[in-house]
Amino acid sequence: MKLVLCFTGSSPSAGPPTSETATRMRNGKPPVPAVCLTTWTGNNKELHQRRSVGRYDHLMMTTLSETDIADVGHGENLGCVTEEVSVSTAEVKHELQTSPSQPASYTSSPKELSDTLHMDHSDVKLDPSADTPAPVGQPVKRKKGPAPKMLGNEVCSVCGDKASGFHYNxxxxxxxxGFFRRSVIKGAQYVCKNSGRCEMDMYMRRKCQQCRLRKCREAGMLEQCVLSEEQIRLKKMKKQHDEEAGRSSTMSAPSPAADIPPLAPEQQEMIEKLVAMQKQSNKRSFIDRRKVTPWPQSQDPMNREVRQQRFAHFTELAIMSVQEIVDFAKQLPGxxxxxxxxxxxxxxxxxxEIMLLETSRRYNPAIESITFLTPDFSYNKEDFAKAGLQIEFINPIFExxxxxxxxxxxxxxYALLIAINIFSADRPNVQDHDLVEKLQQPYVDALHSYIRIKRPNDHLMFPRMLMKLVSLRTLSSVHSEQVFALRLQDKKLPPLLSEIWDVHE
Incomplete structure (x- = not known):
């Protein structure tokens, strides 16, 4: 097991805790220095629901620039270090033993998406129509510095239970x-039956997940620390590969492109079918574009009807994209x-994540716009903002x-990346992990072979593509925050989107 320590700022400073810190801790207050601890065990299925691409992480052991580590910023910069320690694995036992009640599981009904798996394309209704959850507290920013020593009588800043250390700041x-980590990794969205007014303690922490997550954030827990674990691991892999590459370069020259074997016949056939499937799905969307609510001509930002029409326009495009993805997935072998x-x-x-992949392939850098279907469906950042999206979500999309x-x-x-993304065994609630990984393997192998043939001199392309799947996990988390913001704006998503994105009325 590894303990990952993430410090805000460029690097942590060494030294024992100051007298000020010790005084704050004796008084039950959180310390001034900001440090986040988290554990990672490679054999734990749940903890594998991080920013990863399953068991193919080892394929990304190659030289990557710093900008390849993450496409999406998440607030403060994080410098992280790791150290080997002996850690008790009783995280779940701790909570079950100290909690007065059993966990109240919260799962949504899969009916809407289940119906979609068997509906005809013409059955998709473009009828957007909101909910207003309580706003989430802003995290407390603290100064960087080393973690103070524990005195043994500290209490949890969230629920009042006995504290075990400084976790996520x-x-x-x-x-x-563990609750905060799982919530961030899954992009979880909870609903409070008490309108967000629950007082958090050891009893209520198992009763109301929304208020518990809100209290975590208000206490100062930082999502950046959770998301940075994958970046730490990839940087370590980069360093390891740099050392191996340095040793191997002095021993042998790289093989010429002529030595690269061609695609296997089954791989060639697979790729051709994937491309044909995508073209067919895009063709149906092109025909159905006439059903989409027109983009309003009025520029009046105060006109409520105009704002609703813009929102309807984007949600209907999203529904078309969802149907494309479902059609494509149903045709994938297995x-x-x-x-x-x-x-x-x-x-x-x-x-x-696939919608964001499809969005990226329609990006026009010359005009910094994204074009769907035809030039009439072209949008810049300002257009996205007019439809109700936040700049905190718009900027990462364009980046x-x-x-x-x-x-x-x-x-x-693109088609192979989408297939790999669909068959990701580390998704929440997946039961047959082995079968999903088995179905994903041919697409990973085909992409690797295809890139070696198409780009024989670019040995970084394959790991860079897989890194984009990691970046998509980060974007997916940002999207969850955007969905909350839309509900605060009194914007109601259509049933299909609500079901897929776990929006519960």
Whole structure:
């Protein structure tokens, strides 16, 4: 097991805790220095629901520039270090033993998406119509510095239980540490039955997940620390590969392109079918574009009807994209062999990431716009903002799209990336992990072979593409925050989008 320590700022300073810090801790207050601790065990299925691409992480062991580590900024810069320690694995036991009640599981009904798996394209209704959850507290920013020593009588800043350390920037217990990590990784959205007014303690922490997550953020827990774990691991892999590459370069010369074997016949056939499937789905969307609510001509920002029309326009485009993705997934060999529950689990979490992939391939850097279907459906950042999206979500979309555009991927590479993304065994609620990984493997192998043939001199392209899948996990988390913001704006999503994005009335 590894303990990852993430410090805000460029690097942590050494030294024992100051007298000021010790005084604050004796008084039960959180310390001034900001440090976040989290554990990672490679064999734990749940903790594998981080920013990863399953068991293919080892394929990314190659030289990457700092800008390849993450496409999407998440607030403050984080410098992280790791150290080997012996850690108790009783995180879950701690919470179950100290909690007065059993966990209240919260899962949504898969009916809407289940119906979509079997509906005709013409059955999709473009009828957007909101909910207003309580606003989430802003995290407390603290100064950087080393973590103070524990005195043994500290309490969790979230629920009041006995604290075990400083986790994600906050003095907290094992239970709240794990709850915050799981919530961030899954992009979880909870609903409070008491309108967000629950007082958080050891009893209520198991009763109301929304208020518990809100209290975590108000106490100062930082999502950046959770998301940075993948970046730390990739940087370590980069360093390891740099050392191996340095040793091997002195021993042998690189093989010429002529030595690269061609695609296997089954791989060539697979790629051709994937590209044809995508073209067919895009063709249906092109025909259905006439059903989409027109983009209003009025520029009046105060006109409520105009704002609603813009929002309807984008949600209807999103529904068309969802239907494209469902159609594409149903045609992938092996997808229908999965149980209905696993099909739904894969689609619910991969859909937004595939939509963002499709958005990136339509990015035009010359005019900094994204064009769907025809030039009439072209949008810049201002257009997205007029439809109700936040700049905190718009900017990462365009940054990711620009990064993808710089790779100059072709139709085959996009299609293979989408298939790999769909068959990600680390998605929440997936039951048959082995089968999903088995179905994903041919697409990973085909992409690797295809890139070696198309770009024989670019040994970084394959890991860079897989890194984009990691970046999509980050964007997916940002999207979850955007969905909350839309509900605060009194904007109601259509049923299909609500089901896929876990928006519960």
């Amino acid at each position: 906050v003095l907290s217990c094992e239970g709240c540490k 997808f229908l062999e999965l149980t209905r529950e696993d099909q739904i689990a894969l689609l619910k979490t991969s859909t937004i 990711f799209s620009k990064g993808m555009n710089d790779l100059h991927l072709d139709e085959a590479e």
